[in-house]
């Protein structure tokens with residue numbers, strides 16, 4: 001596996017670090033810009049929505065503090081050591097601070113400038129490198145994920161999982177591996193063989209020709225969401241093109257600061273879609289969609305790709321954006337239920353897409369869509385965050401679950417598989433969980449998956465806590 | 473005439489201090505819960521300023537205690553080793569009140585953020601100091617109760633900071649400042665004793681020490697529990713935004729409102745620049761390009777509110793209002809307020825840097841003061857945006873500048889100072905609600921004579937004889953303020969016989 005050592009590839013050839021070059025502890029390859037840093041007026045309005053500030057109440061783990069640390073770094077006043085980098089590692093990249101900031105500080109651009117700097121200019125501990133190496137050698141590769149999924153299923157079906165849990169042996173695993181173990185979704189084996197067809201024709205008149213990003217984790221573990229997406233899009237008059245050559249979009253790498261890897265993947269995806277003529281490129285995973293929309297900026301230095309990337313990004317829409325824009329044509333059947341809608345950070349904060357998924361869900365008769373208290377605070381999933389920082393992720397996960405519980409929903413919908421797995425992990429009982437398009441698909445097809453799930457398991461056990469009580 | 477008395481000099485004289493050593497750090501670590509000690513230089517740097525970034529001092533240590541007992545234990549260690557300490561809430565203060573002291577420690581209350589109890593029947597709650605202002609209202613909202621003081625920073629600032637600054641907000645015209653809504657305090661004195669000030673009712677026997685601590689800007693001790701008064705949500709609330717052709721006419725409308733016997737819940741004014749910034753930040757629906765806008769809110773009993781609301785509109789029209797927008801529902805109303813409350817922070821949208829100034833003028837001088845400010849702004853070649861609580865004459869001019877242009881920061885600072893001094897000249901005050909802190913300590917001599925300052929210093933010394941609790945704030949340090957920063961002149965209200973100095 002050559003990928004384990006990819007960490008080394010994160011080094012690009014840039015001028016070496018030298019204090020006094022104007023970039024302080026950073027190298028000269030896109031250090032966080034002084035202009036963006038100076039937009040922050042230190043008012044603190046971003047503190048209450050920052051998940052790490054909510055957990056620890058520490059200035060250096062708040063957006064304001066992190067921007068201050070960037071400024072100190074730029075001035076060369078602090079060393080680029082573990083203490084310094086830890087506070088950026090702890091940032092979930094949820095972008096709640098971007099939404100909260102009245103001064104329009106672009107923290108997204110700032111943190112995306114800092115992360116690659118840290119990946120390049122600081123060496124992580126061996127175990128950290130190995131663990132991250134494993135993640136990045138696995139997740140972006142659907143073929144490898146499928147193998148892992150089969151192994152995971154065997155582990156479950158052979159009773160190994162319950163054995164490990166019954167005997168408490170699981171607690172002997174390092175925290176991070178425990179997190180992987182617990183978050184690994186059950187794979188439906190029949191889905192592992194499912195592929196999205198290269199072209200699916202619209203039902204009735206074609207209103208739009210759209211490209212569809214099938215995703216890597218999505219493709220393997222949430223193949224039914226992809227199928228539902230294609231069915232809904234075609235029912236609403238879209239011809240759906242899913243280039244079979246497409247691979248990982250690079251979102252996970254980009255959020256982790258693995259810039260060269262992310263850029264390679266971005267170029268690859270642009271190439272994969274170059275063949276097809278589409279008006280819109282649709283993503284149904286919030287984290288991927290937000291990165292696709294960033295391609296223009298990511299590849300700004302690449303003379304061969306800069307323009308194509310910008311044109312690509314301009315076409316990208318989340319599936320709910322597209323559906324809201326098109327307006328419904330297919331008939332909906334009622335789903336009588338109370339649905340909690342959870343804003344995935346990479347949809348709400350990073351893409352500003354909040355009303356569209358709600359509006360689209362509200363086209364379903366009988367469905368009562370409710371918001372969750374503290375909706376702006378991240379659930380702790382955040383890309384690979386819940387794998388590399390399991391403790392804070394767990395606190396945030398439990399906090400989110402408590403907030404969802406408080407609105408007593410029959411089901412939950414969210415547009416990101418990461419959030420779904422995270423909330424499911426800490427949910428005390430059974431709660432039917434969906435991607436919004438799955439509910440639309442069901443409504444168009446005239447089935448009621450919430451009633452079905454409730455009948456299967458009895459009422460969702462809202463009060464019975466199988467897990468230890470949350471501490472909030 | 474001297475600026476300071478001999479007694480004052482002695483009372484505020486800097487006393488010998490201890491140093492934060494490794495041994496002291498260990499002692500502190502032993503009395504706070506795990507994770508409550510911050511000592512890495514990079515981390516300490518992030519605590520070096522509050523909402524006023526012009527002043528910076530890196531503390532030697534930051535402590536984040538979890539309980540009153542921990543606060544008291546840390547303060548006792550400071551007292552024993554003569555280490556100065558500064559309390560910090562959310563660090564949104566605009567006068568450098570939470571600015572650390574060199575070689576001192578910062579005691580951050582951000583981890584003490586529990587609602588301890590809510591007494592719905594008696595409309596009271598006991599909260600820890602790190603709970604945010606808006607957090608209190610959110611926690612009791614289900615009972616139809618709320619905490620009335622509403623500083624614009626309410627989503628982030630802490631109740632501890634509100635108590636220290638005696639903060640107010642748009643609605644203090646009708647409902648008063650923090651002091652009117654705090655019944656009792658659990659308070660750690662500078663020698664580490666835990667005492668209760670005030671009680672469950674507003675009627676106190678003996679001197680009201682609670683009131684002394686309210687607004688003392690963290691210079692008398694640390695507040696660790698607050699019993700707040702909660703109000704019932706009013707039956708009806710009506711809000712409008714009226715545009716005016718100039719600030720003078722908007723000011724006249726405010727005077728007419730008050731003269732008509734109407735007590736609005738809030739009257740806020742924004743000028744053209746402020747409107748531009750707010751709209752850029754939150755698209756609250758203010759009219760871009762309008763030279764001035766008033767936000768007027770009425771609340772109370774339905775019938776009365778409806779009737780007065782009509783009269784308010786009529787008064788606005790009489791004063792040449794060009795457009796009146798009425799918030800149709802709670803969502804629109806919330807938007808209007810979100811725009812207004814984001815005003816300071818939103819200045820970042822129209823200027824790289826700015827100074828927020830805070831002064832009070834008699835309401836009747838509103839128009840003329842604004843005209844003077846405009847002249848001063850033109851003369852200095854710097855833009856000044858104005859946002860203020862028009863109802864009680866609390867002015868917030870924002871001096872916009874660009875720190876990257878050499879000399880502009882100093883120029884802006886001069887203009888900002890000249891503006892507050894203008895307020896005093898007009899018979900007003902150097903601060904309405906943002907406090908004196910580090911920023912305005914030297915300006916205190918413009919408002920107070922030597923005897924006033926001496927009395928204040930005595931009170932402070934009675935609480936804090938060692939001078940360790942937030943030293944250098946509020947009261948001017950003669951050495952730092954220059955021995956003679958201009959002679960004391962009696963306050964215009966004093967000369968006019970309206971106020972009297974005791």
Ligand SMILES: Cc1cc2nc3c(=O)[nH]c(=O)nc-3n(C[C@H](O)[C@H](O)[C@H](O)COP(=O)(O)OP(=O)(O)OC[C@H]3O[C@@H](n4cnc5c(N)ncnc54)[C@H](O)[C@@H]3O)c2cc1C
Nearest residue numbers: 561562563564565569623624630632633636639640690695
């Ligand atoms: C955008 C913006 C808008 C603002 N609008 C308003 C407004 O409308 N009205 C208004 O009044 N203010 C306003 N302010 C100023 C500020 O928010 C208030 O002064 C607020 O009360 C400060 O609270 P804090 O928790 O941030 O305190 P900090 O800034 O951390 O501290 C302020 C002072 O209180 C002391 N202190 C803090 N906690 C304690 C404690 N537990 N015990 C003893 N002393 C303590 C500190 O030592 C310091 O002197 C605004 C600030 C900003 C940035």
Ligand code: SF4
Nearest residue numbers: 040041043044046101
């Ligand atoms: S990032 Fe925005 S909200 Fe946060 S402190 Fe800076 S200016 Fe204020």
Ligand code: SF4
Nearest residue numbers: 050091092094095097
């Ligand atoms: S991105 Fe999220 S975790 Fe990071 S600083 Fe902003 S609010 Fe905090």
